[in-house]
Amino acid sequence: MKTAAIPLSVAFNVAGAIAFAQGASDAMSHLRACSLMERAARLECLENLSRNIAPPARPASAGDNWIVSETTSPVDYTPMVVATTLSRGGPDGSSMQLSIYCRGGRTELVLAGSAIRSGEDHAISYRINDDQPVQLAAGPPSFGTGAAFTGDVVRLLQSLPEQGDFAVHLSTRAGAAQDGHFLLSGLKMVREKVASACKWPRVVAKPRN
Incomplete structure (x- = not known):
């Protein structure tokens, strides 16, 4: 079964969200780890990362x-x-x-x-x-x-x-x-x-x- 390639925009969106929640260095290391996997595993890796991102804290008014x-x-x-x-x-x-x-x-x-x-x-x-x-x-x-x-x-x-x-x-x-x-x-x-x-x-x- 063929797995659709991950659009580049999706990868950047995930990376940006991870960077916001966890810091830029952690975001890039996680993204690099996902990019080394096969297509199916890579898609699952990115999806897991996006689900595990904690929402940013609400700025205190x-x-x-x-x-x-x-x-x-x-x-x-x-x-x-x-x-x-x-x-x-x-x-x-x-x-x-x-x-x-x-x-x-x-x-x-x-x-x-x-x-x-x-x-x-x-x-x-x-x-x-x-x-x-x-x-x-x-x-x-x-x-x-x-x-x-x-x-x-x-x-x-x-x-x-x-x-x-x-x-x-x-x-x-x-x-x-x-x-x-x-x-x-x-x-x-x-x-x-x-x-x-x-x-x-x-x-x-x-x-x-």
Whole structure:
């Protein structure tokens, strides 16, 4: 029984797909191995390769950097928004959480983590990209545990760029300290939701690009 020859375009399509999924060097080595076989075996080899190619991972959208929850207060029926992102892994594998809250018309920016205890006197130093660090005292959050940013939180959030790095150093009087680095991608969507729920004033600082 005769076996139809494999069109050259099919071979290149398979090679291209393998290169995308496994890397160019692996793709060419697999393709060369298939090309050394007889026609029937070669066709089966290429078909097996094409079936075994894993689909490429879906690119993470900006919103994937944040976990956002929107609900309504059971007390006064005002909108509530919570947006949380995790710090990039530290040397000890621990991570910090950075959360933006809108509750009862109030906006909060809170740091939380397994090693952050409420009731301790915390100091926060944060840096946006390569800017100079800014220091401020931390306060207790209005709800839950962690260390809340003090001062004009709305203005701070509006001044953050939509892409970049937000580095935080959290320390206590006892000398314990933690560092967290947060990616700001997806912040625009989060900021719009919190601003709408908490009815931010229109005239605020513009975000940096």
